[in-house]
Amino acid sequence: MLQMDSFWANIFNRKKAEQAVQELLVQIPLFESLSQRELAALEDILYRRNYKAGELIFRQGEPGAGMYIVLEGTVSIIYEPTGETLTQLSHGDFFGEIALLNETPRSATAQAQTTCTLLGFFQPELLDLLSRNPRLAVKILLPLAQIAGQRLIDADKKLLLMHEALHALQDGSPDLTTEDKYDELSRLPLD
Amino acid sequence: MSYPDSRWIRRGLFLLLGAGSVLLLVALGGIVRLLLISALVAYLADPLVRKLQARGMQRTTAVGLVFFLLTVLVVSGGLVLLPHTLAQLKDIQTGFPADQFSAIIDRVERWVQEISHSFGIEANSLRAQLEELPQRWVGQLPQALPGLMGMLANLTLIPFFSFFLLKDGPSIRKGLINAVPNRYFELTLSILHKMDLQLGGYLRGQFIAALVVAVLATIVLYLFDVPYYLLIGVIAGLANMIPYLGPIAGALLAIIVSMLTQGTIGHAAGLLVAFVVIQQIDNLVIQPLVLSRNVALSPLMILLSVLVGGTLFGFVGLLLAVPATAILKVTIYETVTTLRRYRFG
Known part of the structure; x- marks a missing residue:
């Protein structure tokens, strides 16, 4: 019994x-x-991975194979070589999704802050899904493309603001609008 | 008191584990070979299963359907072709048409004697040796019988293993990748993905090209009225997997049999032209269509691999030597390149 x-x-x-x-x-x-x-x-098709506190998930500069979703614990995203913690992610947060589209180098290091359980979704699995179940794969790829597009728009905006701020500094007259731009710049996502 | 570095202990344990695994693989050689062939069959059939899955079919149903179709194909093909094949095999055992055979042997024997004399060597009688051959084959049959029974058992086990490897392939793969430590996890995924991209296209392409060449060669040989057309056609198709040497071997075999039986130069020349055309079709039409990826192997590497494969594993080794070398080359190349990108190298 x-x-x-x-x-x-x-x-x-x-x-x-x-x-x-x-x-x-x-x-x-x-x-x-x-x-x-x-x-x-x-x-x-997701991989469930467990990490000890302090364990590296991936290193900045390494080719990215896919994205991670935090199921349990906290993950730090660290910019090297300064070692500055850019953000801390917890339950429900995700990172590295652009690596699903392209095997580009990771833009920062991810490290488990506490004992963590992550769900990994990787490019080989997405491509495999595309051949087995194209309808489902497209339903994932479309928002992924939208996220990538939004990132591009943000990056463009950031570049423009930086360009304008640089010109203002070169002219030696940082005015009120320039400070507003600094504020706006700091509010934009880092990646 | 100093303790040895734990890293060295770990490396030693890994080495021991590696050596133990190799020993185990050697000890279980037969089963490992069976599993490898089954895995290859499953790997070749996987795109068909995916195509059915893309049409909304469950994997198990798709695998069942693919195996059902393959069984129907093999059984019906066997029922049609087996009587012909057995008859042709029997022909080989009983011998060629006696008078033509005798005339050709005499001709060849005269050439051999003349050449031997000019080099001051005394040649043994070719006729006596050839006449001994069938008796020698029949004499060896009792020893070969257990081997034949084993081969039959293997032929039943391979579809069985292939079915389950194909059905559970994704979960087996996932389970194995899950066992990889975190540090090497993404690296392993990346290497396996690239190997699959490189080898999948190559192996499936080679298989389809061999099949098409076998069919074309069989048709040509049948039209040229060459005996044993089916056997020679299949051998020519299989030999096609060996670059450079294979196509020549297939054509040579066909021409020799044609010379021995029909004996006319015109007939042999016609066959030669037909085989050159088949080769051109293979190189210019079939291979570009089916070989999405090619693994560049140097002629020296091909020759060496064929020699080693043939010496170690006989006829099967001869045929599988080039694909096996391609697998080895891609594995080493992708592992080293990816390790460097992940800063391990």
Whole structure:
């Protein structure tokens, strides 16, 4: 009876864990348009990785293979060589999504701040999904392209503001509008 | 008291583990070979399963359908071709048409004697040796019988293993990658992905090209009325997987058999032209269509790999030597390149 109980408990715990993962996934902009069944299919191709506190997830400059979603714990994103912590990510946050499109070098280092459990979604799996289930892959790729496009717009805006601020500094007359631009610049995302 | 560095202990343990794994693989050689061939079959069939999955079919159903179609193809092909093949094999055992055979042997024997004399060597009688051949083959049959039974058992096990490797392939792959430590995880994913890109196209392309060449060669040989057309056609297709040497070997075999049986130069010349045309079709039409990726191997590397494969594993080794060398080359290249990019090298 005890064995039966633990058997059912095991099944229910697994179901609960799967549900928790799917609830987390649907909050991520990349996956918000996916149905329950599609989320389950996506979960099948995700890698669940556990990290000890202080362990490196990836290093700045290394080629990126894909994105990570924080399931448990805290992750620090660190800019090298200064060692400055750019941000700290926790449950439900995600990072490295552009590596799903292109194997570009990582722009910062990711390190586990506490014991962490991450879900990894990688380019080989996305490409594999594209050949097996193109409809689902396109539903992921479209918001990914939108995120990449938004990043490009932000980067353009940032570049323009920096350009204007640099000109103002060269002219030696940083005025009120220049300070406003500094503020705006600091509010823009770093990557 | 000083303790050895724990890193060295770990490296030593890894070495021991590696050596143990190699020993285990050697000890289980037969099973490992079976699994490797099954994995190759599953790998070749995987794109078909994906195509069915893309049409909304569940993987298990898709794998079942692919295996059902393959079984129908193999069984119906076997039912049509096996009687011909067996008849042709029997022909080889009983011998060529006696009078033509005798005349050609006499001619060849005269050449050999003349050449031997000019070099001051006494040649043994070719006729006597050739006449001994069938008896020698029949004599060896009882020893070969257990091997044949084993081969039959393997032929039943390969589809069985292939089915499960194809069905559970993605979860097996995921399980193996999950076992990789965090530090090497992305690196491993990247290497495997690049190897798959390089080798998938190459191996599947080689297989399709061999199949097309076998069909074309069989048709040509049938039209030229060459006996054993089916066997020679299949051998020519399989040999096509060996660059440079394979196509020549296939054509030579066909021409020799044609000379031995029909004996006319015109016939042989026609066959030579037909095989050159098949080669051109293969090089200019089939390979560019089906070989999405090519693995550049130098002629010296090909020759060496064929010699080593043939010496170690016989006929199968001869055929699989070049694909195996390509796999090895891509594995080493991709591992070293990716390791450098991840700053390990």
